[in-house]
Amino acid sequence: MEDCTFCKIIKGEIPSNKVYEDDEILAFKDINPLAPVHILVIPKKHISSTDDLEENDEKLVGKIFTVLKNLAKENGLKNGYRIVNNCGKDGGQEVKHLHFHLLGGRKLEIKV
Ligand code: 5GP
Ligand code: ZN
Secondary structure, X not given: OOOOHXXXXXXXXXXXXXXXXXXXXXXXXXXXXXXXXXXXXXXXXXXXXXXXXXXXXXXXXXXXXXXHHHHHHHOOOOOOOEEEOOOOOOOOOOOOOOOEEEEEOOOXXXXX
16 A cells, blocks of 8 residues: 555555564554553554454454564563554544554553
């Protein structure tokens, strides 16, 4: 996707602070951290949002959650953490490339 910020990060056209990478998944620090640990985990394949997931993406999303869990452990989030996915306009999604926020390192106030 030409105009997608996260596709540009995957291609190295925009610099990022990477914390995990494999052939299908990339994780990097959020540029505007809302917590001491704020990492974004994304598929390398461009998927616009949760709403655009297809049945054959099920394994990929499962793998993303394993990466999220491992990153939480690596970052010492032993008291807990939050995983957030914003979808669409009402969900407040700004970057139209599927991503999961891993937030932790402080008590997160707003509870869904
Ligand atoms: P959304 O609101 O779409 O769920 O979250 C998008 C997130 O991407 C925001 O937390 C924002 O700070 C982050 N972000 C946007 N552009 C960049 C960028 O160029 N680099 C990094 N590392 N994070 C970005
Ligand atoms: Zn993209």
